[in-house]
Amino acid sequence: MDREFIIPSIFVAALTLMLFSGLTYLGYEHITEASVEGEPDVVIDMLADDWYFEPDKITVSEGDHVRLVIETEHSETGTYDHGIHIPSLGVNEPLAAGETHEVEFIADEAGEHQFYCNVYCGEGHHNMEGEIIVEENSHEDHGDGTESDYEDYDLPVRGSEDAIEELSYETDSEGVKVFNLTAEHVMWDYGEDHLGQSHVVESWGYNGQLPGPEIRVTEGDEVRINFENKAPINTTVHWHGVDVPIEADGVPGITQEPVGEDETFTYEFTAEPSGTRFYHTHGSDHTDEAEQMDMGLAGPLIIEPEEFEEPDVDYTMVLSERIGEGIYPIQGQIYPNVPAIEVEEGDLVRVRMINAGSTTFHPMHLHGHQFDVIAKDGNPVPEEAVQERNVKTVHPGETMDIEFVADNPGKWMFHCHELSHAGGGMIAEVVYDGYEEDHSAEHH
Numbered sequence: 517m518d519r520e521f522i523i524p525s526i527f528v529a530a531l532t533l534m535l536f537s538g539l540t541y542l543g544y545e546h547i548t549e550a551s552v553e554g555e556p557d558v559v560i561d562m563l564a565d566d567w568y569f570e571p572d573k574i575t576v577s578e579g580d581h582v583r584l585v586i587e588t589e590h591s592e593t594g595t596y597d598h599g600i601h602i603p604s605l606g607v608n609e610p611l612a613a614g615e616t617h618e619v620e621f622i623a624d625e626a627g628e629h630q631f632y633c634n635v636y637c638g639e640g641h642h643n644m645e646g647e648i649i650v651e652e653n654s655h656e657d658h659g660d661g662t663e664s665d666y667e668d669y670d671l672p673v674r675g676s677e678d679a680i681e682e683l684s685y686e687t688d689s690e691g692v693k694v695f696n697l698t699a700e701h702v703m704w705d706y707g708e709d710h711l712g713q714s715h716v717v718e719s720w721g722y723n724g725q726l727p728g729p730e731i732r733v734t735e736g737d738e739v740r741i742n743f744e745n746k747a748p749i750n751t752t753v754h755w756h757g758v759d760v761p762i763e764a765d766g767v768p769g770i771t772q773e774p775v776g777e778d779e780t781f782t783y784e785f786t787a788e789p790s791g792t793r794f795y796h797t798h799g800s801d802h803t804d805e806a807e808q809m810d811m812g813l814a815g816p817l818i819i820e821p822e823e824f825e826e827p828d829v830d831y832t833m834v835l836s837e838r839i840g841e842g843i844y845p846i847q848g849q850i851y852p853n854v855p856a857i858e859v860e861e862g863d864l865v866r867v868r869m870i871n872a873g874s875t876t877f878h879p880m881h882l883h884g885h886q887f888d889v890i891a892k893d894g895n896p897v898p899e900e901a902v903q904e905r906n907v908k909t910v911h912p913g914e915t916m917d918i919e920f921v922a923d924n925p926g927k928w929m930f931h932c933h934e935l936s937h938a939g940g941g942m943i944a945e946v947v948y949d950g951y952e953e954d955h956s957a958e959h960h
């Protein structure tokens with residue numbers, strides 16, 4: 517045990533100093549409440565090994581009673597005692613080697629809370645660290661989306677039936693296409709999953725919908741977007757993949773101040789280059805962009821070329837993620853509510869995939885057909901480089917246009933082949949007109 521010395525954790529900055537000063541033992545301070553009453557709301561299994569915590573990023577809700585069940589493993593480097601210290605939540609627990617520990621606390625303060633191993637032995641404990649994110653929860657326990665959960669929370673419940681596909685515009689006297697876009701705070705209904713469970717989730721959506729309405733213009737159009745923020749956040753709008761002038765780029769702290777609640781901002785740019793692009797929040801700063809994206813602030817921006825050869829079917833497919841809810845929507849809906857790709861035999865079908873999630877990639881797989889990847893990030897793939905595929909991965913921030921000929925009548929799946937995403941709703945169906953679905957009850 518002589519290699520293990522324990523420091524009070526508030527001295528994060530002092531750690532480095534101690535390494536060099538030979539200051540060793542400052543005593544152990546056990547400040548966690550001996551027990552937190554009642555059953556936990558959240559139980560998280562963790563591993564404390566040399567030299568990491570797994571997981572090292574934990575998200576809970578404000579007010580949650582959290583139980584961490586922490587195993588300490590030992591590796592080839594030996595058997596080490598560890599500890600977990602979450603200064604800002606008042607947690608400071610020793611984790612003896614080879615045992616399982618239960619550490620409980622109330623996540624009573626929203627925000628980011630660093631934790632780390634507070635054992636110092638000259639080895640790598642100082643690498644053992646992580647973060648607990650306590651999400652603000654002004655409407656307690658709305659997690660399962662049942663009506664009673666949010667009825668006291670004064671937000672409109674909206675779903676795909678309230679959504680519009682394409683945003684209308686007015687043309688001003690100078691020929692500028694003028695759009696009105698508003699960030700709004702809503703409860704968004706992603707639809708019932710195959711088990712009949714509803715997923716109504718607190719969201720921020722452009723014009724109150726997820727994804728935001730499609731903005732469709734022609735290359736070279738002068739565009740003005742009157743943006744109003746009615747969501748309780750500071751935010752910006754970025755025109756992803758569009759060669760806008762710098763003042764319209766929507767980057768907080770660089771091109772503009774974030775737009776506060778009830779404030780407005782006007783974006784003006786020429787729509788170029790053509791292709792499948794999108795618009796999305798850039799947050800109030802770089803730390804909350806991901807959260808704002810996943811809460812719903814993204815929508816498609818299609819810039820048609822001047823000579824647009826319209827395919828028979830032109831389907832926009834915004835892929836998003838609500839990891840906390842375990843769902844991966846397409847066009848703001850989870851399967852089986854995702855709007856079908858409706859085709860007739862012989863149709864040329866274009867699907868414009870847009871990954872508007874913050875974190876995960878989606879290997880999108882089409883059954884029964886091969887498709888050509890005709891554009892990446894909105895830019896056309898030269899004909900000689902076009903690949904014939906049936907799976908194509910779309911990474912966060914990427915757009916991918918594919919085209920196929922509807923030559924195999926039926927009802928075909930088009931789904932994410934990260935199968936937990938498919939399980940979370942990321943499935944669309946390609947449905948042929950007139951195809952009789954009389955096989956569902958058959959067993960082969």
Ligand SMILES: [Cu+2]
Binds near residue numbers: 876937938942
């Ligand atoms: Cu996926």
